[in-house]
Amino acid sequence: MPYIPHTSEDVRAMLDRIGVGTIDDLFDEIPKALRIDALEGVPDALTEMDVARLAGARAAADGLPLNFIGAGAYEHHIPAPVWALVTRGEIYSAYTPYQAEASQGTLQIMYEYQSMIAGLNAMDVSNASLYDGASALAEACLMAVRAHRRSKSARILMPSTVNPAWRHVARAITEGQGLKLDAVPYDAATGRIDPKSLAAFAGEDITAIVVPQPNFFGQLEDVDALTRWARANGALVIAAVNPVSLALLSPPGEWGDGGADIACGDAQPFGVPLSSGGPYVGFMACRMEHVRQMPGRIAGRTVDTEGTPGFTLTLQAREQHIRRAKATSNICTNQGLLMTAATIHLALLGPAGLARVARACIARTNDLVAALGQLPGVRAAFSGPRFHEAVLKLDRPVAPLLESLAAEGIIGGFDLARDYPELGDALLVCATETRTRADIESYARALGRALGRPKAA
Amino acid sequence: MATRKPEPLVFELSRPGRGATAQYPAAEAADVPEAFRRRQPPPLPEVSELQAVRHYTRLSQLNFGIDTHFYPLGSCTMKYNPRACNSLAMLPGFLGRHPLAQVSTGQGVMACLFELQEMLKHVTGMAGVSLTPMAGAQGEFAGVAMIRAYHRARGDLARTEIIVPDAAHGTNPATATMCGMKVREIPTLPDGDVDIAALEAALSPATAGIMLTNPSTLGVFERRIVEIARKVHAAGGLLYYDGANLNAILGKVRPGDMGFDVIHMNLHKTFSTPHGGGGPGSGAVGVGQRLLPYMPVPVVAREGELYRWLDERDLPESIGRLSGFMGNTGVLLRAWVYMRILGAAGMRRVAEYSTLNANYLLARLKEAGFDAAYPGRRASHEFIVTLKRQAREQGVTAMDFAKRLLDHGYHAPTTYFPLLVPECLLIEPTESESREELDGFVEALSAIRREAETDAAAVKSAPHTMPVRRLDDVRAARQLDVAWKPAAT
Amino acid sequence: MSSNPADLRYTRSHEWLRTLPDGTIEIGITDHAQQALGDLVFVEVPEPGRRLAAGDACAVVESVKAASDVYSPIAGEVTAGNPKLATEPELINRDPYGEGWIMRLKPAGGAASETLDAKAYEAVAAAGG
Numbered sequence A: 001m002p003y004i005p006h007t008s009e010d011v012r013a014m015l016d017r018i019g020v021g022t023i024d025d026l027f028d029e030i031p032k033a034l035r036i037d038a039l040e041g042v043p044d045a046l047t048e049m050d051v052a053r054l055a056g057a058r059a060a061a062d063g064l065p066l067n068f069i070g071a072g073a074y075e076h077h078i079p080a081p082v083w084a085l086v087t088r089g090e091i092y093s094a095y096t097p098y099q100a101e102a103s104q105g106t107l108q109i110m111y112e113y114q115s116m117i118a119g120l121n122a123m124d125v126s127n128a129s130l131y132d133g134a135s136a137l138a139e140a141c142l143m144a145v146r147a148h149r150r151s152k153s154a155r156i157l158m159p160s161t162v163n164p165a166w167r168h169v170a171r172a173i174t175e176g177q178g179l180k181l182d183a184v185p186y187d188a189a190t191g192r193i194d195p196k197s198l199a200a201f202a203g204e205d206i207t208a209i210v211v212p213q214p215n216f217f218g219q220l221e222d223v224d225a226l227t228r229w230a231r232a233n234g235a236l237v238i239a240a241v242n243p244v245s246l247a248l249l250s251p252p253g254e255w256g257d258g259g260a261d262i263a264c265g266d267a268q269p270f271g272v273p274l275s276s277g278g279p280y281v282g283f284m285a286c287r288m289e290h291v292r293q294m295p296g297r298i299a300g301r302t303v304d305t306e307g308t309p310g311f312t313l314t315l316q317a318r319e320q321h322i323r324r325a326k327a328t329s330n331i332c333t334n335q336g337l338l339m340t341a342a343t344i345h346l347a348l349l350g351p352a353g354l355a356r357v358a359r360a361c362i363a364r365t366n367d368l369v370a371a372l373g374q375l376p377g378v379r380a381a382f383s384g385p386r387f388h389e390a391v392l393k394l395d396r397p398v399a400p401l402l403e404s405l406a407a408e409g410i411i412g413g414f415d416l417a418r419d420y421p422e423l424g425d426a427l428l429v430c431a432t433e434t435r436t437r438a439d440i441e442s443y444a445r446a447l448g449r450a451l452g453r454p455k456a457a
Numbered sequence B: 001m002a003t004r005k006p007e008p009l010v011f012e013l014s015r016p017g018r019g020a021t022a023q024y025p026a027a028e029a030a031d032v033p034e035a036f037r038r039r040q041p042p043p044l045p046e047v048s049e050l051q052a053v054r055h056y057t058r059l060s061q062l063n064f065g066i067d068t069h070f071y072p073l074g075s076c077t078m079k080y081n082p083r084a085c086n087s088l089a090m091l092p093g094f095l096g097r098h099p100l101a102q103v104s105t106g107q108g109v110m111a112c113l114f115e116l117q118e119m120l121k122h123v124t125g126m127a128g129v130s131l132t133p134m135a136g137a138q139g140e141f142a143g144v145a146m147i148r149a150y151h152r153a154r155g156d157l158a159r160t161e162i163i164v165p166d167a168a169h170g171t172n173p174a175t176a177t178m179c180g181m182k183v184r185e186i187p188t189l190p191d192g193d194v195d196i197a198a199l200e201a202a203l204s205p206a207t208a209g210i211m212l213t214n215p216s217t218l219g220v221f222e223r224r225i226v227e228i229a230r231k232v233h234a235a236g237g238l239l240y241y242d243g244a245n246l247n248a249i250l251g252k253v254r255p256g257d258m259g260f261d262v263i264h265m266n267l268h269k270t271f272s273t274p275h276g277g278g279g280p281g282s283g284a285v286g287v288g289q290r291l292l293p294y295m296p297v298p299v300v301a302r303e304g305e306l307y308r309w310l311d312e313r314d315l316p317e318s319i320g321r322l323s324g325f326m327g328n329t330g331v332l333l334r335a336w337v338y339m340r341i342l343g344a345a346g347m348r349r350v351a352e353y354s355t356l357n358a359n360y361l362l363a364r365l366k367e368a369g370f371d372a373a374y375p376g377r378r379a380s381h382e383f384i385v386t387l388k389r390q391a392r393e394q395g396v397t398a399m400d401f402a403k404r405l406l407d408h409g410y411h412a413p414t415t416y417f418p419l420l421v422p423e424c425l426l427i428e429p430t431e432s433e434s435r436e437e438l439d440g441f442v443e444a445l446s447a448i449r450r451e452a453e454t455d456a457a458a459v460k461s462a463p464h465t466m467p468v469r470r471l472d473d474v475r476a477a478r479q480l481d482v483a484w485k486p487a488a489t
Numbered sequence C: 001m002s003s004n005p006a007d008l009r010y011t012r013s014h015e016w017l018r019t020l021p022d023g024t025i026e027i028g029i030t031d032h033a034q035q036a037l038g039d040l041v042f043v044e045v046p047e048p049g050r051r052l053a054a055g056d057a058c059a060v061v062e063s064v065k066a067a068s069d070v071y072s073p074i075a076g077e078v079t080a081g082n083p084k085l086a087t088e089p090e091l092i093n094r095d096p097y098g099e100g101w102i103m104r105l106k107p108a109g110g111a112a113s114e115t116l117d118a119k120a121y122e123a124v125a126a127a128g129g
Helices: A009-019 A025-026 A048-062 A078-088 A104-121 A133-147 A164-177 A195-201 A222-234 A287-295 A322-325 A336-373 A398-407 A437-452 B049-060 B085-090 B105-123 B136-153 B171-178 B195-204 B225-234 B289-294 B328-365 B390-393 B396-407 B437-452 B456-460 B473-478 C032-035 C090-094 C118-126
Strands: A155-157 A181-183 A208-213 A237-240 A264-267 A280-287 A299-303 A310-311 A379-381 A389-394 A428-429 B126-128 B161-165 B182-187 B207-213 B239-242 B263-267 B285-287 B299-303 B308-309 B382-384 B424-425 C015-019 C025-029 C040-044 C058-063 C068-069 C076-081 C103-107
Touching: A009 B396, A025 A428, A025 B328, A048 B085, A048 B105, A048 B328, A078 A336, A078 B049, A104 A280, A104 A299, A104 A310, A104 A336, A104 B049, A133 A164, A133 A237, A133 A264, A133 A280, A133 B126, A164 A181, A164 A428, A164 B136, A164 B171, A181 B225, A195 A222, A208 A222, A222 A237, A280 A287, A299 B161, A299 B473, A310 B207, A322 B171, A322 C068, A336 A379, A336 A389, A336 A428, A336 A437, A336 B049, A389 B285, A398 A428, A437 B085, B105 B126, B105 B263, B105 B285, B105 B299, B105 B308, B105 B328, B105 B424, B136 B195, B136 B207, B136 B239, B136 B263, B136 B285, B136 B289, B161 B195, B171 B195, B171 B207, B182 B473, B195 B207, B195 B225, B195 C025, B207 B225, B207 B308, B225 B239, B285 B289, B285 C090, B328 B382, B328 B424, B390 B437, B396 B424, B396 B437, B396 B456, B396 C103, B437 B456, C040 C090
Parallel strands: A155 A181, A155 A208, A208 A237, A237 A264, B161 B182, B161 B207, B207 B239, B239 B263
Antiparallel strands: A264 A280, A299 A310, A379 A389, A389 A428, B126 B285, B263 B285, B299 B308, B382 B424, C015 C025, C025 C103, C040 C058, C058 C068, C076 C103
């Protein structure tokens, strides 16, 4: 019996001790009419060896294509120690540190993670992680409504340069509480928010504005001007940032005059594999004045009865297990395993290593844009500074090109047709430090071949 | 008497100029324009690779985990996490795949996810499954959001109340509030079942639905579930099943057959994906026919031999997206491996042996003189012991027992939940524990009880052998220290 | 057993009310309530100017293990929240009827929640209410 240790002698002795004849007797409080005798539709057991063979064949079929997509999930080198440590049983098989004395490892890692995230964002405090970047943004919108007591509108400015999937998630999660998410357009030449366009909202009750950096197109927003606008108009600022970029870019806590109020994003680029979509790790940091409105677990440093420093979960009265219907969120756990990966990843890279990663990302993306931009019918869509993604305009529909590239083992980018039809045939590409110049040349050659073929009718 | 030297913070190991340089990419001159640049480098630690490895290895050793200790944390299903689930989910083809890559390059992973959806449908008796919710609480959110969408689509805007028994997990009322619903709490009878008279009184044209856990958080099966379902449906409401305790009934009875319209499953409980120190979870949802159009997207579909994602275009009435991509795929793959290794018969054994272990442990603890909170009832896969008597007679509380258990090498059961049972321990042994382990746990609890009678102070000051003694939670909250800051320069 | 000042009025939800010489009503939580909550770690007091109806939740008191709403038994306009509680929530534990007051209210008249005298409140508290 897989994962069940009982011998037939054990079963007999245990049933005797309980005072019943069979295991089935233990289910006698369940109405007979409801009980089933067998599970239809579920396959029979396989051995570990059989499942390994099946999984191996499927994983091999998916292959290891050369990837040039970012769009919210980024391929970075993951140092070997990260997952060797994360999958240690003491971390992998522990749970939320309810018994602090038996969970000091997890709690100290939370505290270190919170310190790193707060430091990267130049914010006062961070929680111990949320599910992913998209849901972190949704929670940040809800938090802003709670934190901004004078604002009654529950109205959030959500620029179109924010990751479209994140906008969808923010809408799905905040809709029940009546939040209104208003779009802000972007400038067609620069692919970023024109701070002047906010004039349309001046004088209105706006709870908060979301400021992405870099934005979904990879372009750098004028975060200082946007933050100043928010301050002047009584709105809070929610920063939605790529954490790798913070090695080089001005952190949310220092934007404009006085900084953002809440910073959020996805820490997936820190030690978390792409893994076909998750699990990733949302982060959220804020100014101290808002800490009681922040959702999620928080570890704090304190002392024990003998004065020895130690760690424990704190500010728990915000949470669902105490406040129930009045909790700041229904969130129960954090994203512990991935938070641990991010912490170890950042400890290994440090400020110098992370800055090198960020610079290499910029360099490779510049190389990529230069190489692809030389092909006939391909040009960069926007001017102005960017981080590690760029939008390319093409002379024909993107989807068939991406299919033919995929057939050659190249994942060529993210087709923007559905989310940004106004851009025409546009492709979002990304190159991190993991792409070599040779990789970029193979991509350029493959795209050149595809473009050399006649356009589909 | 804590003998261990505290492990310093990684920041305290840091020295300027040190680093795990094997991990650095080659230097590049590229940079962001001056106007966008950060003035000070981020305050991250600078340590060698060995220092980092040693530090995090040592920290891991301060934890209890399933791999090291019996962990009978009620309502959390801390069973063995098979290693195969991890290694197969981390095969390079699955691990390296970008979620937005062409589906033609993801047929392998999608085949696994499709099979998982199908298996979950069959074990719950539901018509459809969406795998995207990233944790149990998000699955709950999806469930209540679907109930809301269903009533709104019918123009029935008056249905704004969710009924929740007082024994429910705190996420239930918190979720209802997040969905813009009002919570109506109903009491539980002394035998642990829902108070049907109170339920009838609460039902009205404002009832959107009821959230139930069955077996309940009290460790007993709700015997009149069919009657409850009939009454709620007759009043126009829907039934939501909190799958926290699905482990107890896997393959024996299905929520769909009980009359539930929507269910969330905690794959990290029932299907043994790792708890990871608090996440990642996975809160797949199953729905009956009525709620099919509202499922969160994306959902995997099979068309002929090909798999594709159903999205908003296929399900225009969907409650939308809850995660940036398609949920916690890596967790889903682990659940798929687990289910394939167990097979249909193995899943039934999960319920049978977890129930056997719980009832055996309950019988032995009763013999040893402990008080069951619901002595007349059969335990499900978990049960509650109340230490009300010990608290009154020796002044030794459930918390004291919990802390002393750590010294005996056992993780404590869940304490002080559910809120309605005073001084409670909610004990869930799971099917993967041996009889010897359960016997040892009974010995430890009995020893603590004897100690409480002769030397209560030793119990009240426990733990004595952990890296730290009891921590000052009040100081932690009053003098908030939640992030290390570099010394001002 | 806690001793509740005889000159105050009490509610079943464990608030106390004191009429100040200028007619303002001072409100706090009882000794019984602070003992049940344990060491307080945070108190959220209402901002001056806020208008409350009788029965409105107007403040939150938080300990490590519990959070509880404080309800205003009468309607009125908040004239002050106790500013000291922001940094010293323990004042409520130490001196619930004095320095640990939570807010002051200018009564607006109209419907009010039921209030009790000290003796009747003690019976409620003793019954575990």
